[in-house]
Amino acid sequence: MTQGMATTRKDAQVQRASYAEVESESAGQRLDNFLLARLKGVPRSHVYRLIRSGQVRVNSGRVRASYRVRTGDRVRLPPVARRKAPESRLPRDGLEWLEKRILFEDDRLLVLDKPSGMAVHAGTGIDFGCIEALRSLRVNNPGLDLVHRLDRGTSGCLLVAKRRSVLKALHALIRAGGMEKRYLALVRGSWQHGRTEVRDRLTVLRRRNGESFTRVDPAGKTAVSQFRVVENYGKLASLLEVRIGTGRTHQIRVHAEHMGHPIAGDDRYGDDAFNADVSARGLRRIFLHAHAVGFTWPEGGDEFMVSAPLPDELRRVQRSFEASGSKPRPRSV
Secondary structure, eight states: OOOOOOOTTTTEEOOOOEEEEEEGGGGOOBBBHHHHHHTTTHHHHHHHHHHHOOOOHHHHHHHHOOOOOTTTOEEEOOOOOOOOOOOOSSSSOOHHHHTTTTEEOOOOOEEEEEEETTTTTBBBSSOOOHHHHHHHHTTOOTTTTEEOOOTTTTTEEEEESSHHHHHHHHHHHHTTOEEEEEEEEEEEEOOOSOOOOEEEOOEEEETTTTOOEEETTTTSSSOOOEEEEEEEEEEEEEEEEESSSSTTTTTTHHHHHTTTTTTTTTTTTOOHHHHHHHHHHOOOOOEEEEEEEEEEEEETEEEEEOOOOOOOHHHHHHHHHHHHOOOOOOOOO
16 A cells, blocks of 8 residues: 555554654653654554664664654654544543642642552553643643653652643753652561662563563663661561662662562562561552652752652551551651
C-alpha cells in the first residue's frame, strides 16, 4: 500500500513520515515524551519500538528514548497507524475528592497527595491516572504536566507543573541534584546500618508483558539512596526515612531489598513471610510514602517545601508494631 493512503483497519489512518523541529519550549524533554505528544493515538509501547528500531531519528541519527531533545533538533516522525482517540473514560462524577488531596497550588505548581493504587498517568489497562484527572479538573490549564513520577502503589507528594517553562526548570533542577525527595518506608527486621548511603547501580529489565523489573548491576546506571532509622521495632521491622539523589525505576525498593530489608507489602521485591505478617496487621498496599519534597526555585531563590502526612492506613500498621512489645525510638514523622 502506498504511504499516506487510508488503510482498511477500522478506526486507523497511516500518515507519511514527517519531520518536527524542536522549539526552545520543548528543549530538555525526553524523546519518548516528545513523541507521545505528537503521535496522538499511538500506544507508548509502540513508540518505544519505533525508537529502538531506528525508525525515529534525530538529526538523521539513532538515539535512545532517554535522549533529551535540543532546540533545533530535527526529529523524524515515522508513518504509523493511529487509532481514533477513544472517548474519555474519566468518571463523570466523583473526581471532586481529588481536589481535597491538593497540598499546594499557585500559578506555577500543583502538589498532589497521590493516593496509593492510582497511576500517575493512563496506560495499558489504565483508563486514566492523576494527570488526566487533574487536567479534567483544571480545564483552563491544559499545560499541566508531571514533574516526576511515583509507582502506582506509592502515595504522597506528586509535583505537577502548570507551564512548560516551569517543567523545564524543575527537570533541570532534578538533573543537577537540586531537588530533595524524602520517603517513609517500613522494612523487614531491625535496621543496623545507621545512616547509610547506598550507591549500587541499577538496570531496568522489560518483561514481555510490559512490566519493569530492576536489579542491582555494576554495569547499570548510578542510583543513590540515603537511609536512616525513624523508629526501630526490635527484630520485627524498622521505619526508615529515605532520601533519593536519583530517580531510577523502583530504586528504593531494590536498594532496600539489596540491603536485606525488603519493604512491607512489596509484591515484586518483598519477602513473602513478612508480607503475610503485615497483611495480617491490615496492610493492603506497599508501605512506601513520598512524605516531603523541597527545593530552591531557580528564579528568585525562594525556598519551597511541602509534605504529605502518613496515610491513616499506614499509621495503623505502624502503631500495631509499636504495640507488639518493641520499644520504638520516639521520632516525629
